[in-house]
Amino acid sequence: MRVALVVDIVRQEEKLIVKSLNESGIAYDVINVGQEPLPFNKALGRYDVALIRSVSMYRSLYAAAVFEGANVHTINSTEVINVAGDKILTYSKLFKEGIPIPDSIIAMSPDATLKAYEQIGYPLIDKPPIGSWGRMVSLIRDLFEGKTIIEHREMLANSALKVHIVQEYVKEKDRDIRCIVMGKELLGCYARNIPPNEWRANVALGGTPTKIEIDNKLKEVALKASAIVKGEFISIDILEHPKKGYIINELNDVPEFKGFMLATGINVPQKLIDYLKSNF
């Protein structure tokens, strides 16, 4: 088996994957799409699998597309990245299949956004369909704050960032839950506790990873969500809702797993190697 590890910024996660690849004896090349061009060339077909680990969603999407053009199996596929990389496309698939999501209204102009704020009611969350690490995810307590967010978003060049997901603020617990699914297996879940002076749980913002018990409902919702978007190696961000129970906040097609490993003790890169060995 020969593996292409596609990266741009090399994080702790990619270093750990490289370490496990070295230990496994699997032949691999690291391809940094932040520096190297990718030709549409059948020679790329020498790889059996391309592990897509670029931080930038568009680099991931297009790198996967080039590899798929040469008939290489990509983890994840362009289909998965396209859906999981965009919260509106994700919600569309999940909602259709009856998986609980936060009550959400999509607004595509400042006027529509003001109407959506009225309909959801304050406090509310406004976030763009793309982005990560909690950037531009806003907690809005009143109309004045809402107008400020709308004005700021209008100034951005990227049209997707001018689209607003207006949604209910889910504040049942001071934490969110993150699960990782590989193939059809739930590797595990952990909670990220919201740090002081924050309302978001991102580890990048100081959220502390802690161990949790996984009940059947949690397992079911995580596996279903992954299956609906056809995820092969995916992380699932879950909130706890007072009425709806576990609801899916978002999916990540290039899962970060530093916090997961810390909280669960599960060696994700090793699991990835085992998965590769038994499937390719």
Ligand SMILES: Nc1ncnc2c1ncn2[C@@H]1O[C@H](COP(=O)(O)OP(=O)(O)OP(=O)(O)O)[C@@H](O)[C@H]1O
């Ligand atoms: N509707 C909501 N209610 C309560 N908290 C929320 C809501 N939406 C987002 N959050 C909080 O904000 C954090 C970041 O939001 P979200 O995960 O949607 O953005 P992101 O930028 O894609 O983050 P990530 O790095 O996790 O991919 C969440 O982990 C959660 O703690």
